[in-house]
Amino acid sequence: MDGSDYTVEEMIDTLAELRRVNHYLGGHRALTRHLFPMIERLGRPVVRLLDIGTGSADIPIRVVEWARSRKITVKYVVVDLNPIVAEEARQQVKDYPEIEAVCGNALNLPFAGGAFDFVTASLFLHHFETPKAAELLRALSEKAGVALIINDLRRHPVAYYSINILTQIFTRNRLVRNDAGVSVLRSFTERDIQKLSEASGLRFDVHRHFPYRYILINRSRKENNSK
Numbered sequence: 182m183d184g185s186d187y188t189v190e191e192m193i194d195t196l197a198e199l200r201r202v203n204h205y206l207g208g209h210r211a212l213t214r215h216l217f218p219m220i221e222r223l224g225r226p227v228v229r230l231l232d233i234g235t236g237s238a239d240i241p242i243r244v245v246e247w248a249r250s251r252k253i254t255v256k257y258v259v260v261d262l263n264p265i266v267a268e269e270a271r272q273q274v275k276d277y278p279e280i281e282a283v284c285g286n287a288l289n290l291p292f293a294g295g296a297f298d299f300v301t302a303s304l305f306l307h308h309f310e311t312p313k314a315a316e317l318l319r320a321l322s323e324k325a326g327v328a329l330i331i332n333d334l335r336r337h338p339v340a341y342y343s344i345n346i347l348t349q350i351f352t353r354n355r356l357v358r359n360d361a362g363v364s365v366l367r368s369f370t371e372r373d374i375q376k377l378s379e380a381s382g383l384r385f386d387v388h389r390h391f392p393y394r395y396i397l398i399n400r401s402r403k404e405n406n407s408k
Contacts, residue, residue: 189265191354191355192263192265192266192269193265193269194354195354195357196236196237196266196269197237198352198354198357199236199237199239199304199357200236200237200239202357202361203239203240203303204239206392208240208303208304208332208394209239209240209243210390211332211388211390211394211396212240212301212303212330212332212396213240213243213244213247214390214396215330215388215396215398216244216299216301216330217244217247219299219327219328220248220253220255220298220299221251221253223298223327225298226253226254227254227255227256228248228253228254228255228256228298228299229255229256229257229296229297229298229299229326230244230255230256230257230258230297230298230299230300230301231257231258231259231260231290231292231296231297231299231300231301231321231324231325232257232258232259232260232300232301232302232303233260233287233300233301233302233305233321234260234261234262234287234302234303234304234305234308235259235260235261235266235270235282236261236266236270236303236304237266237269237270237273238259238270238273238274238280238282239273240301240303240332241257241259241274241277241280242273242274242277242280244257245257245277245279245280248279254279255279256279257277257279257280257281258280258281258283258292258297259274259280259281259282259283260282260283260284260285260287260290261282261284261285262284262285262286262287263284264284267282267283267284267285268284270282287302287305287317287320287321288316288317288320290320290324292324293324294323294324295323295324295325295326295401296324296326297324297325297326298325298326298327298328299325299327299328299329299330300321300322300324300325300328300329300330301329301330301331301332302321302330302331302332302333303331303332303333304332304333304334304364305331305333306318306331306333306369307333307334307364307367307368307369308367311373311376311377311380312380314377314380314381315377315380315381316381318331318377318381318383318399319381319382319383322381322383322399325399325401326401327400327401328398328399328400328401329383329398329399330396330397330398331385331395331396331397331398332394332395332396333368333369333394333395333397334364334365334368334369334393334394334395335368335369335370335389335393335394335395336365336367336368336369336370336373337365337393339393343392344361344362344365345361345362347361348361348362365393369395371387374387374395374397383399384399385397385398385399386398386399386400
């Protein structure tokens with residue numbers, strides 16, 4: 182979906198498909214398994230979060246629902262570069278006043294260093310080559326007072342062939358059918374993650390999750406000292 186050869190309707194349908202992918206293939210659970218305990222460990226009445234490349238904001242919505250159930254107030258800014266996507270995110274979060282959806286460039290955000298406790302990005306980093314991805318990681322890490330959490334795909338032949346079969350069976354959306362396999366081919370091995378760490382100058386805790394997900398966590402000194 183990096184190009185522009187699609188209609189508004191196709192993009193909105195694609196976002197709906199991606200919400201289903203996140204739900205059934207572990208996109209929510211992989212990230213929240215790490216994020217939720219860190220939020221609880223902070224022990225703050227208000228937690229500030231930034232989500233980059235948010236799509237239709239389904240993962241931030243899941244976080245807000247969890248926080249509400251625990252009487253934790255979250256203030257969320259969710260960002261997407263594509264104006265169609267950002268507008269769909271606004272529609273999806275209408276019943277979630279904790280979430281502000283904006284259209285913006287992740288490399289040019291008008292926020293001060295440490296403006297957020299947590300910065301997250303899901304299925305976003307693999308769209309960039311290593312030099313640009315490293316630049317992005319540095320920029321996002323500066324905005325995170327506690328931790329930067331990256332949720333992305335692990336490159337593996339089984340993942341590639343499986344997602345191609347699943348999308349041929351379960352969706353007629355041409356964008357999803359084309360981009361699912363491409364995303365796996367662009368995704369990461371542990372060697373790729375090591376290169377990103379070296380290029381960005383950031384240290385990441387690397388966690389594998391079924392099926393074929395990586396969670397990368399760059400913790401601030403504040404979070405490390407509180408563990």
